Amino acid sequence: MAESKISENIEEYLEVLYRNGSNGEQVSTTQLSKELDIAPGSVTQMLKKLEKLGYIVYTPYKGATLTDAGMEIAQKITRKHRILEKFLHDVLKVKEENIHDQACEMEHTLSDEAERALCNMLQNPDLCPDENVIPSCNFDFDNCQQCYSLTDFDEIVYRQSNLLCISELTSPTEGKVSFIRGSSELLDDIADLGISVGSNIKCDYIKPYDDDGYNVIIDDNELTITQQMANNIFISI
Template identity: 75%
Template sequence: MADSKNISENIEEYLEVLYRNGSNGEQVSTTTLSKELGIAPGSVTQMLKKLEDLGYITYTPYKGAVLTDEGMKIAQKITRKHRILEKFLLDVLKIKEENVHDQACEMEHTLSDEAERALCTMLHHPDLCPDDNIIPACNFDFESCQECFSQKDFDQIMNRKFNLLSISELNSNAEGTISFIRGSSELLDEISALNIKIGSHLSYEYNENRVGNHYLVVIDDEELNVPLEMANNIFIRI
């Protein structure tokens, strides 16, 4: 398995906030970062310049920052660990809800990829954290959770070379190739019954196409109303 870069907790925190506010390529302002991180705007600006030099963001003075593909990869990974830990702390360890976020923040930076995978399996591939935010897809090179479960030797697992977003995370005028479907074998069967499969082309034109708990999308030239539970677990390559 490819070695991960050693990235400071401070950098991970910045990238996590950028992802939370701009996972679809939206520009995140210095003001937003300053407020969420509790750091002076001048210090934020200095860090953004450093992150740009590292190739993690594209920074435009007086406007804000956008994650690059590499920055997105790191941001999704740390966000995923945080939200899985929140789920574990609340549902399994029964930690008080008001303490869950802070404890997950402390633990996310030291949680190994192997332990993250084990938590995901134990929690049955969760799609939402306790605050109902999407848990990003793992960065392991699988097309489904069943593939992951069948690979017992963690050292043989490779990292995915591209980033993913679920249908429910997409903005208007988004399209891509379905590359990962998360969930139990029962959910995968339900998705397959709609003729949704790995390799299909998906497009999502307007946010108004979300009606109630369904998303109107076009998959391989066919319009489909995808229920929210499925939308949370069908990921396209971005």
């Protein structure tokens, strides 16, 4: 069960788990200890706490995987961090060596409303300055154009499922397209391939078939999509 206010410490743990295991991979205690610069014994105690809270499944001596509840929090904080990095880099022109630490300080206090405004101002970015994919928002829209058309933030409904874009997948996955991010031009290009929200999708390939795109099966039709499309087509997980 999610807390009404998640501590920054918990958010940091979940963020690292997401960064290393977004597609259900088990993340070792050693990996967490190294990235967080925290003693393994302290990491183990926190993992036990996170499991009690329902955010992870913890296997002693092996590591942890995110639950749906943990994934929701981890994606939200990761998204805010990477959007802030994009804003600090592109708009404020902050020195590159300072961007990560400043985003870390700001991500925990950035409201959902401000996050949405930043996303709209930056024109729905798919990559942060380090070229890591920015997770989807958890607002219940089919695409960014629907988000633009709703001016009152208080009317926004939150999505009930977690999403991953095609380029984040690390194992063969099947599901339905639930959200498509990007400009009207990108949406048109994706639609021209017969891909829309609700399409059945099967991703058999863990990595791009070459440098130019990914092979996917949409409603039983095999297609090749570009890297940009793969960063912006999201499926429910």
